[in-house]
Amino acid sequence: MSSATLTPPPPAPLHPVSSPGFRRCDTTGLAVCSTAERFIKFNAVAGVVFLLLGGIAAILLALTRWQVVHLLRVDWFYRILTFHGLNMLIFWILFFEVAVLYFACTVPLKARLYSPKVAWISFGMMLTGAIMVNTVIILGKADVLLTSYLPLLAHPAFYLGIILVAVGTLIAVFNYFATLYTAKRDQTYVGSVPLVTFGATAAAIIAVVTLLHGAIVMIPTFTYSMGWTPQPDPMWYRMIWWGLGHQSQQVNVCAMVAIWYLIANLATGAKPVNETVCRGAFVLYILFINLASAHHLLVDPGVGSAWKIWNTSYAMYLAVLASMIHGFTVPASVEMAMREKGHVKGLFGWVTSAPWRNPAFSGFVLSLLIFGFIGGITGVTLGTQQINIIAHNTLRITGHFHATVVGGTTLAFMALTYYVIPLMFRRDFIWRGAARVQPWLFGGGILLVSLGMSFAGSLGVPRRSYDIEPAGIFGGAAHLFLGVMGIGAVIAVIGLLLFAVLCVGTILFGEKNAGRPMADWGTAQAMVGSRVGSLAHDHWAMKGTMALTAVFLACFAVYYFANWKALADVWPVR
Amino acid sequence: MSLAIPDRGWYQAPAGAEKLWIGLALIWCFVLSLMMPFWHFRGKQNSRGEAYAVTPAAFIARTEKFITANKVGERAGIPIVEPAPGGDAYLLARMWAWYPVLKLRQGETYRLHLSSADLQHGFSLQPLNMNFQVLPGYDHVLTLTPTSKGEFTIVCNEFCGIGHDKMIGKILVE
Numbered sequence: 001m002s003s004a005t006l007t008p009p010p011p012a013p014l015h016p017v018s019s020p021g022f023r024r025c026d027t028t029g030l031a032v033c034s035t036a037e038r039f040i041k042f043n044a045v046a047g048v049v050f051l052l053l054g055g056i057a058a059i060l061l062a063l064t065r066w067q068v069v070h071l072l073r074v075d076w077f078y079r080i081l082t083f084h085g086l087n088m089l090i091f092w093i094l095f096f097e098v099a100v101l102y103f104a105c106t107v108p109l110k111a112r113l114y115s116p117k118v119a120w121i122s123f124g125m126m127l128t129g130a131i132m133v134n135t136v137i138i139l140g141k142a143d144v145l146l147t148s149y150l151p152l153l154a155h156p157a158f159y160l161g162i163i164l165v166a167v168g169t170l171i172a173v174f175n176y177f178a179t180l181y182t183a184k185r186d187q188t189y190v191g192s193v194p195l196v197t198f199g200a201t202a203a204a205i206i207a208v209v210t211l212l213h214g215a216i217v218m219i220p221t222f223t224y225s226m227g228w229t230p231q232p233d234p235m236w237y238r239m240i241w242w243g244l245g246h247q248s249q250q251v252n253v254c255a256m257v258a259i260w261y262l263i264a265n266l267a268t269g270a271k272p273v274n275e276t277v278c279r280g281a282f283v284l285y286i287l288f289i290n291l292a293s294a295h296h297l298l299v300d301p302g303v304g305s306a307w308k309i310w311n312t313s314y315a316m317y318l319a320v321l322a323s324m325i326h327g328f329t330v331p332a333s334v335e336m337a338m339r340e341k342g343h344v345k346g347l348f349g350w351v352t353s354a355p356w357r358n359p360a361f362s363g364f365v366l367s368l369l370i371f372g373f374i375g376g377i378t379g380v381t382l383g384t385q386q387i388n389i390i391a392h393n394t395l396r397i398t399g400h401f402h403a404t405v406v407g408g409t410t411l412a413f414m415a416l417t418y419y420v421i422p423l424m425f426r427r428d429f430i431w432r433g434a435a436r437v438q439p440w441l442f443g444g445g446i447l448l449v450s451l452g453m454s455f456a457g458s459l460g461v462p463r464r465s466y467d468i469e470p471a472g473i474f475g476g477a478a479h480l481f482l483g484v485m486g487i488g489a490v491i492a493v494i495g496l497l498l499f500a501v502l503c504v505g506t507i508l509f510g511e512k513n514a515g516r517p518m519a520d521w522g523t524a525q526a527m528v529g530s531r532v533g534s535l536a537h538d539h540w541a542m543k544g545t546m547a548l549t550a551v552f553l554a555c556f557a558v559y560y561f562a563n564w565k566a567l568a569d570v571w572p573v574r
Numbered sequence: 575m576s577l578a579i580p581d582r583g584w585y586q587a588p589a590g591a592e593k594l595w596i597g598l599a600l601i602w603c604f605v606l607s608l609m610m611p612f613w614h615f616r617g618k619q620n621s622r623g624e625a626y627a628v629t630p631a632a633f634i635a636r637t638e639k640f641i642t643a644n645k646v647g648e649r650a651g652i653p654i655v656e657p658a659p660g661g662d663a664y665l666l667a668r669m670w671a672w673y674p675v676l677k678l679r680q681g682e683t684y685r686l687h688l689s690s691a692d693l694q695h696g697f698s699l700q701p702l703n704m705n706f707q708v709l710p711g712y713d714h715v716l717t718l719t720p721t722s723k724g725e726f727t728i729v730c731n732e733f734c735g736i737g738h739d740k741m742i743g744k745i746l747v748e
Contacts (some may be wrong), residue, residue, distance in 0.1 A: 030577075033647035074736055145733050149694045151710060152733075195576040234694060234709050261576040271576065274592055275584040300707045301625030301688075301714035308623065309610040324599040328592065337704065385610045386620055392705040393696045395732040460703040462731035467739040473700050473727045536712070539590020540647045546591050553602065564609070570702045572618035572683075573720040 021112060027423060027517040035114040036106035037424055040099045042123055043172075044420060047095035048503055050130065051410070054087035055496040059489060062449070066486025067468065067479055077466045078145065083137045085146030089405065090165065091130045093248070096413050097203065097255050098122070098172040099420075104175050104200030104258070109193065111183035114175050122171040129164025132157050134392055145464060147245065148235045150221065159222035166244075168215040173211075174205050195278055199258030206289060207251045213243030213293075235302050242293030249401070250289040252409040253323070254282065259412045259448040260330045266419060267361040268354065268524040269532070270333035273542070278329050284322035288314040294476070298388035308385045320380055327372045328549050332542040339542075340535050342527025347544045358521035363415025363439035370443060371408030374450055375400060377556050387563045390570060393464075396457030403450040406492075413441055413451070414499055421503060422518035427510030429519070435502050442495030448488025456481035611682040621706065628713040633689040641674050649675050654746070657684055665728075665743070667695035667708045669735055672728045674741025678720050680747055688714040696732030699745065705731060720747040 006043060022031045057080045063071040106113055113119060135157075136142045142154035180201070183189065193201070217240040223229040261278070264270040273277045294311030297303055314320065338350035355361050378400040391397060418435065420429055429435050438539045459478045461468055468482075469472045513519065526532075537542045588596055589665040595671070614620055628636075640655065653674040657663040659682035666673045668691035678684060688697055695708040702722075708714060708731045728743035 038744075074739075078733065078736070078738075112727050115608050143735075149732070151693055154736075189579055191579045191582060192580055195582065233711065237710060265576040274586060274588050275580050276586055277588045277592055277596070297707075299621045299705055301623050301709060301712040303623045305620060305622050308621070309614065313607050313610065316607045320606070321599050321603050324602075325596060328595045328599075333594065380606065386608070386613050386617060389619055389621055389705060390703050392707070393698065394703065394705065458701040458703070460698065460729070462698060462729055464733045465729075465731065465739045470740045471700070471727055471742050473729075539592065542591055546595075549595060553598065556602070560606070564613070567619050568617070570619060570704050571721050573704065574618075574620045574622055574717045 002025035010449040012156045025107075025423060026426075026513070026515060030107050032424075033112045033398055035116045035119070036102045039116070039119045039123065040102050040420070040424055043095045043099040043102070044417070044424075045507075046123075046127060046130075047092050047099065047413075048417075048500060050087045050091035050095060051496065052500045053134070054084050054092055055493050055500075057081075057084035057087065058496075059493040062486050062489030062493075066489075068483065069486065070467070074466045075140070075143065078143045079137060079140060081464065082143060082145050083134065086133055086137070086162075087130075088410075089146060089248070090162070093252055093405075093409065093413075094165065094169050095126065097207070098126075098169065099253060100255050100259070100413075100416075100464040101172065101176045101200055101204060105179040105183070108197050109180075109183045109189045111186075111188045112177055114178035114182055118171060118178075119173045122168045122175065125164045125168030127168075129166075129168060129213055132161030132164065136161065147241060148221070148466065149241075150224075150232060150234045153225055156222055156225040156370040159218050159225055162224060163215065163218050166218070168209045169207065170211045173207050176200075176204050195275065196258050196262050197253055198279050199282050202286050203251045203254035203258065205286050206247060206254060210244055210247040210251060213240055213247065217241045217244060229476055233489070235300065238297060238300065239293060239303075242296040246293050246295055247289060249405060249409075250285060250319075252405060253289075254285055256367065256409045256412040257282075257323075257326050257330070259416050260326070260368060261333070262567040263360050263364040263415055263419075264330060264334050264337075264411075266468065266523075267358050267364075267521075268334050268337045272444045273329060273332050273336055273539075277325060281322040281329070284318050284325075288322075295383040295388075296385070298385050299392045305385070311385050312385050312388075317380070320376075323372075323376055327368070327376070327552065328545060330368060331548060332545040335542045335545050336535055338524055340530060340532055343524075347547055350544060353524070355524050356523040357436055358418075358523065359434045359435045359439050360415045360418040360521060362436070363411050363418070363443070366439055366443035367408050367411040367415065369449060370403050370411070371451070372552060373555060374447070374454075375404030375408050377559050378454065380556075381560050381563050384560075384563070387567055389573070390563070390567055391457065393462060394457035395453040395461045395463050398463045399450045399452070399454030399457055402446060402453065407443060407446040407450060411439060411446070413529040414442065415439060416558065417499075417503060418521060419518075421506050421510070422513060425432060425507050425510075426512060426514045427506050429502060429512050430505045430510050431502060432519075432521075435497060436536045438495055438498050438502065440495075441498065442492050445490070445492025445495055449485050449492060450488075452483070452485030452488055456485065581591040585658065624715040624717075625715040626715070627711065628689055630646045630689070630691045630710055633664075633687075634666060634691055634714060636687070637666045640664040645674075646677060648742070659684070661685070662687060665697075666691060667697070667741075668692050668728070669731070670737035670741035672730075672741065675746065677746045677748065680720055680723050683717060683719045686716045686718050688716065693734045694732045695730050695734050695741070698729040700727045700729055702726065707732065720745075723747050 063069045142158040144152040144154045343350045343353040646656045656677040690710040697706045726745040730741035
C-alpha cells in the first residue's frame, strides 16, 4: 500500500511499539497489540468456518426451494434451514464482530487488550455454545428454525448453547469496554477516538441491549424445556425474541458502516467530510434502533395500532435517517478524496478511476449499493405497519434480509478480510486474480437471490416452506422467480467457497510479508498537481454523490407508494 | 482519516450538500411516519391486533358450535360453513389443516376469529396475499369485507412442523 493513503501515526505520549506485547505494522506503521491480534485471528477464523457451514446449508436449501430440483427430504429441509439460520445470522456474524471489536479498541488507540483471560473465556464459551447448537440440530433434536417459536420445543441443549454464545459475546463486549477504559486512563491516545472505533462502540452498546434480550427470552425457555417452569406466553416470546433477532442485525449495520468508512479510507484515502455528522448518525442508531422488534409483530394479535406504528418507525424513522446519512457521507468521502487526487472529469470521473481491482474496494461498494438500494428500501417499506399485511412471512421478507445481512454485512466483512489476512496473518493473498472476481460473484449471486425471493414473495410464495405445490395455486411466474433465486444461490455459494479457499489457502500457503508492506491490492493514485485538502472548504464538490442519492430517493419513493397502491387493492380489513 | 484520532475542533455543523441531504432525508422520514397514522384513519386495510385470551379447548368448542349452527355443505370431508352477514366466523388452525371451509358473501363484513389449537400458524390468503399471525391462546379478530368473488386459498406461512406445506384451507366468496 502506498504511503500516500496511510501515513504512520504521530508520536503518542506512550510508545507501546517499543514495549513488550506490541509490534509495528510493516504496512501502516500502526502499533499492534499481539494479544488482540491473536484473538482477532481466532475469532475471524472461527467466523469463516461457520460461514462455510452456513454456505453449504444455503445451497442445499436453495436447491430444494428451486422446485425443479427439490433436493432435500422434508425433515432435512427444516433441519438444514435451522442450521443455516443459526450459523449465518448468529455464529458467523458474532465471531467476526468480536474480531472487529478487538481491532477497533486496540490498534487505532495504540492500546493493549484489557485481558487475554477474559478473551479466552469468551472465545471458549462462544465456541462451545456454537458446537452444542450445531450438534443438537444435526442430531434432529431441534427442528425449530432460527426463531424457535413457542410452543415449538427443542432439546434443552439447543437453548443452553445459544445462551452460552450470547453470554460469551457479552463477555467479549465487556473486554472491549474495559480496553477503552484502560486506554483512556493510560492515555495511549489524546483527544477523541477515531471514527471506526466510534462506530464499533455504537455496535457494542447495541450488542449489550440485544444480548440481554436474548438472555431474558432464552433462560425461561430453557427452564421450560427442562420441565422446571411453565411455558412462557408465545406472544411475549415473539416480542422479546425479536429484541434479540432484529437488534442483532442492527449491530451488524453499525459494524458494516464502520467497515465502509475503514475500507474507503484504506483504498482511496477518504476521510469523513464532517466528523460530527458521521458520529451523530451512529448515535441515532444507538438511541432508536431499540424499537425494531415491532417489525415482526405488525400483523400479530394482542398489540394495537399505536404501539405498532410508533415502534416500527423507530420513533419517526430516526434510525432510517441515520442510514440515509451514512448512505450520503460514505460515497461523498470517497468522491472528495478522488477529486482531491485530481479525478475530476464530469459527474462520475471519480467512479471510473476508482481502484476497482481492489477486492476490498469493490466488495465495499457492492455492499453499500445492495444494502441501500435493495435492503434499505425494501426494509422500510415492508416494515410499514399496514404494508406488512401484504408481505408478512412471505419470501419478500427473506428477499429483504438477504440484501441487508448477506449482500450488505457479509460482503463488507469479506471485503475487510482482504486486509485482515495480509495485515494480521502477515501473508499475501494467493490467486489474486480470483480474489478480484470474488466480490462480484458473491454480490451478483446474492442480488439474484434477493430479487428472486422478493418477486416470488410478491406473488404470495411463503417463506420457510418445503414445497409450494400442495397449495395448487402457484403458477409459472412463481416457479420462474424461485429458479432465479436458485441460480443466484449457486453463483453466490461459488463466490463463498472461493472466498473460503482463498482465506484458508492464504493462511496456509500465502507468501509471508513480515518485514515489508503487504502487496498492494490497488489504491487510488494522485494525479500530478493535485493536493490533499484542496477541497476542504468546498461543501458542494460532491456532485456525483448528489446525483446518486437523488436517484436513490426517487427509487425509494416509487417503491414505497407502489406498495401502498398494492395494499389499497386487497380486501378491507381492520 | 477514519482510523486516526480526529483533529481538535472536529465538532462542526453540517454545511452545503450534506446539510441539504440531511434536510431532505428528514422530510422523507416525516412523510414515512405520517403515512401510517393517515392510513389508520383514512385507509381501509389495517392490522389493529384486536385479540382476546382464549384456551385452545374453548376455541375448538366455539368453532364446533359455529359449524353446527351454520353448516351449508361439505367438501372433501370438511364442513362448508356460511356465517350470517355482519356476524362472527370462526377459523381454527391446527397441524395441519384450516377448519372449516368458509363461505362468505361479497360486500358483507364479517368478524373472523383466528386461533390455533397447537403451534403458531400463519394465515396467508391467496392470491390476495393478505397475511396475519395466528397464535395459540389468542383469539385474533379480523373485521374483514370480501370485495371480490371466487375461491381463495389459505396457505400456512408460519413453520408448524413436517406437514406445514400441506396445511391448506379455503374461503369461498359468492
